[in-house]
Amino acid sequence: MIWITTPFLVALQYFSADQPIFTSFDRSPRNFLISLCILALAFPLLVWAFNGIYCLVNSGMRWLSAKKTRNDGDLEGMLTPSSALRFLQYS
Numbered sequence: 001m002i003w004i005t006t007p008f009l010v011a012l013q014y015f016s017a018d019q020p021i022f023t024s025f026d027r028s029p030r031n032f033l034i035s036l037c038i039l040a041l042a043f044p045l046l047v048w049a050f051n052g053i054y055c056l057v058n059s060g061m062r063w064l065s066a067k068k069t070r071n072d073g074d075l076e077g078m079l080t081p082s083s084a085l086r087f088l089q090y091s
Contacts, residue, residue, distance in 0.1 A: 007039035 014021065015032050025031065 003044065004040075007036060007043050010039055011036045 011032060014035070015027050020027060
């Protein structure tokens with residue numbers, strides 16, 4: 001439901017504003033439908049891109065936290081699994 005309502009609410013918010021934000025963009029029913037289509041396509045793509053960035057950072061943090069020294073010990077003073085989990089918890 002949020003995938004349908006969010007683009008509609010964003011477009012409605014812009015087209016119901018008292019003063020136009022973009023002066024060259026005419027506020028007509030045709031432009032409302034065009035902006036609704038663009039937002040309906042852009043919102044899932046934006047969420048997909050942010051999810052990809054999050055997964056990349058998350059896997060990088062896990063890879064860094066799992067690194068060991070040559071003697072098979074943890075890297076002292078470096079990123080440990082517990083500090084990586086604390087970092088991911090607050091991000």
